[in-house]
Amino acid sequence: MLYCTSKNLSSKTIKAYEQTVKLFLRYLYHEHNIDEIEEVKTSHIRNYVKYLQERGKYTDTIKIKNNKYINNPENRNDYGKQISETTINNYLRNIKVFFSFLQEERIIRVNPCNRIKYLKTKRKMKETISQEEFRTLLRGFDLTKYTGYRDYIITIILLDTGMRIGECLSLTTEDIDIKNKVILISKNVKGNKERYVYLSFKMASELRKWINYKDRYIESYLLFPTNRNTFLKVGNFEKNLKKVGNSVGISIHPHQLRNQFAKQYLLNGGDLYTLSRILGHSSVKITEQAYLDLTTEDIKKKYCRHSPLSKWNIIS
Template identity: 60%
Template structure:
C-alpha cells in the first residue's frame, strides 16, 4: 500500500532518530504518539500532506486528547481485536496532562525536524505551548516503611532474597532499575565499593558507590546466587535469563501492597536523592550520581 506523505516523512524521521543512536524507548515513544496524531489528521481533517498541517490542527488535537479517554483511539482498528484495550483497568480514563505534554513534545520535535530539513516553510508548532500541570509533592518512604517492605520478601527463596537485595541496592546507589538488572558480578569493585554501570539512559558509562553494609549483603548474596544459577548476571532468574524490569516492578508492587504501600522502583531512586540531600550531600554531586 502506498504511503501517504505524512507516513513517508514519519518513517524518514524515525530513520533519522535511529542514526542519532536514540534509545529504543525514545524511538517507540515518537512512533506511537506520531502515528496517533497522523491518524487523527487523516480521520478528522482529511490531511495527508505535511505542509497542510496548521497550528489550529495541533491545538484541536490537544483539546481532543483532553476530551477522550485512554486507549479509546488506536492507530489501526485491527490492533483493537488483538490487544483488547477495553479490558484494561484504566480504559476510558482521562489522559493525564503529563502524558499529553509528552505527545506535544514529540509532535514539536517532528515538525521542528521537518522545518530544519526544509520540507515545510512555516512551522505549525512555533506557537504551541505545553499545558500547565500541577507538580505533586512526591511522598518519601520512611526508614520504617522501607524496612517493613524488605521484610515482605521471603529470604529463604532465591527470587525473594534476590528481590530484597535489588531493592536495597536501588536505595543505596540511586540506580535506575534497568541499569541495576543489567549488572554482572564483574561490574562490582568491592575494594573501592563501587559499581560500573554500563547500560545507562544516556549510554555513557558511570560509577555508583555503595555502603559497607551493602558490600556485606552483596557478598553474601553472590555466594547464595551461585548455588542456584550459573551466570555472571548479578540478578538473573533461576533459568539463568535476565530478570525483566516489568517482572521486578510487579513483584515489588505486590510486596508493597501487603503493607499498604504503593511502591515503584523510581520512587526508591527518588528516596535515595532525598536522603542524600538530607544527609548533607550537594546538588552538583547528586546530579552526577543520577545522570
C-alpha cells in the first residue's frame, strides 16, 4: 500500500487493491493454510478463480470495525448472486499487480500469475438514452428550484462533454473557460491524468447562465455546490437523477449519458483516437472495446450516410 501511495494512485484504486489482496490472502490461509507468500503456486490462484465462480456475491467481504473483521453483507439485494466474469477479471488484475510488485521487489523469484489468463467475458451493450427519452427526462427537472436547476445543468453537461460524474462534480469555476469553450479536468481524475473536454455553443451559453445564477445565491469556488455550499456527492446526485427519471417513467444513471455521448460521437463521424482522449481512457484499445458495440440499426443509419452510391449521386 505504501508503494501504491508513492506512485500517487487514486484512493479508489488503492482501496480496490487492498480489498482484493486481503480477500485473496485470507482465502489462502483458510482454504490452504498458507501464510507465506513464497508458498503460493499457480494452482492456488486457479483454485481461487474456481472458488469465486462457485460462491455468491458478498459472501466473503471484508469490513473492519474496532480493529476486527466483520462480514455483514446480508442487507444487499444481490447478496449470494453469481459473481460476473468481469468482476473476477478485476480481482485477477489486482492480484497480478500484487505479484508483479513482489517480483520486482525480489520478494519472490517466480511469479505464479505468469500463466494465469483472464476469463472470457460476454459482451454487453452499453446502456444509453435516446433523444426522445432525454427530452422527456429534462422536462422532469424543477427549474424554479436551485437544486433542480443545478441537476439539470449537470445532466446536460454530462451528455455534451462525456465527463464522468465524479469529474463533473469536482469542477471549480476556475476550471471553466467559457470563451474558448473548454474545461480542464484535473481533480478526481481516473489515473490522475488531467485532460480537456469541450463545450458546444449551446452548452457554453447554458453554463454562463448557470454561473450567473449560482453567484447570485452562493459564493462558492465549486461549480455545482449544494445549497449549503458543500461538495455535492456522487451518490446524492445519482439519487436525485433517479428520482427525476422515475417521475417521468425513465430509468437513468449518469454513466448512460457518457455512453450516449461516445455513441453519438462515433455515429456522427468522430474517430476513436480523439474520442479516447476526450473520455480520458489510457489507450484507444479501451475505447474500442467499450464503445464499438453499435446496434444493427445504428450501423444501418451510419451506412446510409456514408454509402458511396448515395454520396456520389451517379444514378438518376
